[in-house]
Amino acid sequence: MIGFSDTSISKIAKRASVSAATIYIYHENNEDLLYKTYLKIKGKMSEKMFQGVDHTRTVYERFEAIIRNYVDFIQSFKDYFLFLEQIMNSPLPQKWC
Incomplete structure (x- = not known):
């Protein structure tokens, strides 16, 4: 795997x-490509995390559902998760603020 600094257009x-x-x-x-890709993948992860969460349930039950969805996202979209993790461990998010 190569890092972001070694990845050219x-x-x-x-x-x-x-x-x-x-x-x-x-x-x-x-x-710009990394930023837009980050936003798109982060959006997909957020959609997945809150998918099917029943707002009539207790806070604890909703939290459990969100965590289950998050784990499912990680297992189903490992490359997306690794991309997000690599972005968050780089100096890029500080530049984007």
């Missing part, structure tokens, strides 16, 4: 079988 384009120019249509640079 050209490497991403090659892996995705598209031209770098295509990526630049949607993203200003590598950091």
Whole structure:
């Protein structure tokens, strides 16, 4: 696995079988691509965590449901979770504030 600093738009384009120019249509640079990807994956995780939570249940039961959904997200979307973890352990979130 390579880190964010070693990941260039050209490497991403090659892996995705598209031209770098295509990526630049949607993203200003590598950091913009990471930020938008982070927001999209974080949104998916949040949707999954609160999916099916019954608001008529007790706080404890709702909390249990949210945690179960979170664990299911991690197990079902391991690559997404690892991406989020790597982002959160980098200096990028401080730049985005």
